[in-house]
Amino acid sequence: MDTPPFSGRIEGHGGAHAVAVARHHGADTMFTLSGGHVFPLYDAAVKPEPTMRLLDVRHEQTAVFAAEGVGKLTRRAGLAVVTAGPGVTNAVSGVATAHFNGSPMVLIGGRAPEARWGQGLLQELDQPPLLESVTKQARTARGTDAIAAAVDEAFSTANAAHRGPVFLDVPMDALYDQAAVELGAAAPERPAPDPGEVSAVARLVSEAERPVLVLGSDVWLDGAEAAALETAEELDIPVITNGQGRGLLPGGHRLLANRARGLALGRADLVVVVGTPLDFRLGHGLFGGKDGAPLAKVAHVADSPGQLTAHMVPAATAAGDLSAVLRGIGAEARPRPEAREWRSEVSAAAAAAAAADKEVLADGSDPIHPARIYGELNKVLAEDAVVIGDGGDFVSYAGKYIEPQRPGNWLDPGPFGCLGTGMGYSIAARLSRPSSQVVTLLGDGAAGFSLMDVDTLVRHRLPVVMVCGNNGVWGLEKAPMQMIYGYDVAAELTPQTRYDEVVRALGGGGELVTDPDGIGPALRRAFDSGVPYMVNVATDPDNVYPRKTMGV
Known part of the structure; x- marks a missing residue:
């Protein structure tokens, strides 16, 4: 996991400098959404021969979650690249999630050209101040000859304890310009505990x-x-x-x-x-x-x-x-x-608690008890399965009833509680653990944040099993509001929304399950399908996870 700083000579445009150093630090995939401010980074990734995989997504937040997921799974910083302005601002929630999780990752953002700064350029925004509070470091690399050293420092900083995200933006003219630089530095030593x-x-x-x-x-x-x-x-x-x-x-x-x-x-x-x-x-x-x-x-x-x-x-x-x-x-x-x-x-x-679980995990109630889903899922999960939780109430049940057999194989949004991590983490898991089952558990609320990036899974041929606990409500909010006020507002979703049909429309597979006895066969079909597949399970909206506080 510890990689020494980059040492050697680099020539070419600024994008080539950045990609060469990122590769040195173990980044083999660039998660991105296309933007002209960062074209030289793409050019360096694909020429003269592919040196880094380009994986393009449908929302910048997904690119950041994918890079964070790589950091979580491989324990080496993942790389996300976004264009200037809204590309960077769309990425902020993902960076904040990585910050609270202590996940190593590097986000490189485009930036309006330095030579004409202040003239009201497209997407001209001083971006590092937006990210300073949720990164280990947020800075601008000024000049082509500064890019390699800045990227080297970014990866070394992200990968050093305590791990976390680093943000670097690079002016467009610096990325396009040419330079030659020589780098060499000794690796810092980590102090031994007292x-x-x-x-x-x-x-x-x-x-x-x-x-x-x-x-x-x-x-x-x-x-x-x-x-x-x-x-x-x-x-x-x-x-x-x-x-x-x-x-x-x-x-x-x-x-x-x-x-x-x-x-x-x-x-x-x-x-x-x-x-x-x-x-x-x-x-x-x-x-x-x-x-x-x-x-x-x-x-x-x-x-x-x-x-x-x-x-x-x-x-x-x-x-x-x-x-x-x-x-x-x-x-x-x-x-x-x-x-x-x-x-x-x-x-x-x-x-005794595990023995008592057997009854609820086999619950045959109609509407479906959320725990029944986990009773069936546990029967088909392999020892090395990567399980991803993206949701509130539904994923709380997963935390109770799913016990991973190996470390590093459970991913959830963490203490920041940001929904929408699911598709990015799914991409990261399928790339980082190509032979393992990848199962993403989605509340129906969470599904609304990122399900369009099933298109990314389909285009890049990344099969993932998605299980949606579809109770038609915001479960973490509806019950507490009822408790406080005796009523609830803004807590309802459409019951039995066909998220499975969304996945099918995007090129994957899926089905709606309304009978508890249909859950197991649907899961087996999902694992056998070889495509991104949604098992959309209609669950009981009145069955909420018991909690003593409003904290998740």
Whole structure:
């Protein structure tokens, strides 16, 4: 995952400089929507022979989500290229999503020519200020001879912990002009974690009676999946996974406590959170308190000091290479006998919850219970399947009932909660995991954001199975508004909209399912089809995911 900076000589127009450096950093696909400001980048990608795949989409946001998806799946920055002005502004939500997810990616934007700046040129806009708050770096490369170094810095910055998006725009005249440059720089060294900090976390684990380990996305993105599994099994304590941490312990693992999350986090006396922020998904770090238990101590471990929580003072913190931190904790901690008894209690609760799931996963109700879809999907998912969630209420059920067997194989919008990621992530998954099943779960609300990019899947021959939980409402909004006001507005969609026919009109396949017994056969037809295929399932609008807060 760590690539040294580019070293060597580059000649040609500015686009050639950018593409050569991006290729050096592992970018083999340029996700884009055509625009004249960035034509030299396309020219460099296809001449004198194809050096980089061009994959054009129907909305710039999809290009950014695809680049972010590549970053999530490969742990190397993906590349999106958009034209100036609205091309860049259309991309902002995707960049913000990558920022909150800590996903490495580089967005190169076109920019009005520098030589005539200020004359009211087409799409003349100073773009970096729009992206400064949601990127690790946002800048303009001024001059053809500055492009290669700027792109090199962009990829190195995006790929360095803590990972995230970088934005670079390049004036049109600089991209078209010719130059020759020579680059050479030493790769920066990543500081080792502080041994004293690691020991402090290990000491807390050794003292705790009811410890819990939480593993988040950055464990995967930092390449620490082997260390995480080894350390969890060495400590023998309950483990909860979230985001791309799902699958670090395969579904069914004896330590996996996701199905007993309420008990584990509610009665813990210590929660060690690794590779994820203490945000709303984790109660902002307030654990314990269940059944009269005191609040738990918290240890926060991050891939870099800037990711350590600032809204509370944990009992211990550690930052740095997550493999080193986790292995250090595993080597030093000596859990108490009570911790083993606690693990058995949580494991029993998780097993009981899983047993109880069987009834709802086989629910034969009409209208269809959303959980029945996951009961059928789990029967046909392969071990290496990539599962993508793009939705609110429907995808909440997926988070409960689907347990990935491998790390890095679950993608969702993350804490920013931006719908519309599905098609971009689908493109990224099919390219990054060409032999794996790719399943994209869409709420009917989310389908409205990006379904036109099924055209992209069809044109580029990227088969993906799409499953739409179609309940005809904005599920995350309708029920809370009813609870607050006793009525709801702006929360209705058309029941049983034929999203499957949209997919078929764009060249894919699909069908509407209204009978629960028809879900399994429809899924099998979808996987066998070899084309982008929509299984559009009409679900019960009154069956909403139970949640204690309005946070997702």
